[in-house]
Amino acid sequence: MPSFHKRGKSWRAFVCCKGVKPLPRTFDTLQEAKAWASRIESDILSGHYINKSIKNPLTNKGVLLTDIFDKYGREVTVKKRGANKELPRLNFLKTQPAFQLPIAEVTPQVIADWRDLRLMSVGGSTVNRDMNLISSVFNMAIKEWGIKLENNPVHMIRRPKNPSSRERRVSEDEQLRLAEVLDWDQKSAPQTNKQWVAFAFFLALATAMRRGEIVSIRWGDIYIDKSYIHLEITKNGDARDVPLSLVAKQLLLLLKPQNKKELLVPLRPDLLTSIFIKACKEAKIKDLHFHDSRREATTQLSKKLSNVLELSAVTGHKDLQTLKRYYRPKAEDLAKKLDG
Template sequence: MASIIKRGRSWRAMIVRKGQRTSATFDTRAEAEEWAVRAEASILSGVSVKAVTPMAGNQTVVDLFRRYADEVSPLRRGERWEQIRLAAFCRSSRFAVPLSLFSAVDMAAWRDDRLCEVAASTINRDLNLMSAVFTHAIKEWRAPLQSNPVSDIKRPRNPKCRTRRVSQKERDAIADYLGWDAASTPVTSREWVAFAFFLALETAMRKGELLSLTWGDTHLQRNYVHLSSTKNGEERDVPLSSAAKALFLLACPGQSTRHVIPITSGYLDTTFRRATRALGIKDLHFHDARREAATQLSKRLSNVLELSAVTGHKSLDLLKVYYRPDPSDLASKLG
């Protein structure tokens, strides 16, 4: 059991379990006992002492971001993006402040600084990450914060949702620029970028879902692929059209552990961006393929529940962001 000792006006909890030793100081005995019970349980389950050690009041917000990047981000999808963003936060002098002194005022000052540099949507993505960090620190590391500072500030308003569609001409031009004829097995990394774009246009899968696919996830005889991990945290089976299945067959199915698309997210982003820039195609993102696919699929899947099952959207409002029909197509249905 933990040892709880009163030291002046505070209470110190000390734990020795499985050859590991840690301690922490609290304002009340109840807080010390609560932490000790949780910490002991975590250590006995295999968690390291470092992961259960509370944050000290003199540690800075930068220290908090670094600890999260080291201990939590590796356990999450999007590890690379999180660690890059957290490293960028650490370079801001706004966060070189002790946790016990950091407040919503400091958080708002950072937001105002960033509004002069980037779009509101970028800031809100960063605030989402910071909010997750502060929440984890308060609940798991007993960080000396009265509340989550992100929750106490006003967020900038996001711009209007994107409506960009992908034309057949743009699709063909990108494939041609990247050296893929859309009829043979991709060989070079550039050709795999074009292949990924075409597959996204046929399936409405996200970039991360496409790049995480292994041949063990594909069930071509039954015309679907299984996604065990998605952005919303739920598994999903994606049915394949004849065109989508043909693309998978072009990729030459291999060992179950081999990735279907053998390129990295960073390479895909850079190569796709360079291709659109070189071709003079304006305001086209790889993710726009998901909107184009959802809109095209809606013509064949009129039931919104079926469409959301394919795309993985959990609400109609989110699905509407990706459904952008041509007004003339709707007019033709009216007669």
């Protein structure tokens, strides 16, 4: 039951319900305090109340899954490096009828039916990314926000099979053709956007860094004298120091930074990708992605490093299975190591 206390010229309202910490709020009049308390109490009892100010407000199973999506977006997604990609995915999931139910009614069967319907329009890898996000939302709701469910329903159903991992390598001929199309001689500082794209691609080939990592580097992160670049935030959320080979340092020494806050590559990620795709078409290079540079670099680095732990330290991969998707050595190269 709500309670009300007069404090000077204002009224203090308290709403107390089982499973939710007491909720106080101050109003100018008793009438406003009672109206607020009545509405909050009704929301709590119906399971639709989400209080941002306390840690575990979501104890009622009647809360809608779309409300949980909203809360996850506000409190979790916005802190991620890939928030600009995850927020649209969350907004899409909120439009799906299967997820507009109370969270307790979103059973494994509901998600399985949604999965099968979704597979009729997109591939298995897209559905798996959706399911990864849904699973993360359920885990956060159960472990952190007080939702009482027996289990995470996403864990109870079969996942679609992902397509085979890409094995695309980048040949030396393709590298030269791209440099020519992008009008960069590999010996001078880039001046145009096209030349910056070429520079970024060759730096990726020398370091195994991702596109997003390269375009976020500032000169204050670069320690050429100590032969490394410090990445404060990476895709997996951890900081990483990327060692610089002689080739990578020679690329960096082509440039003349003005200050430590200056970006190494002054391009937006989407612009870089757009120019790269057009360059591949002009150079008549088929099925090449900028990210394939990471696979090529990882494979080349594996020839120089003594073990997989050193390789993962350079690339930032946390587990062997993920690293194997990028490490694509040729059989003849492995045979040479056997005889070496």
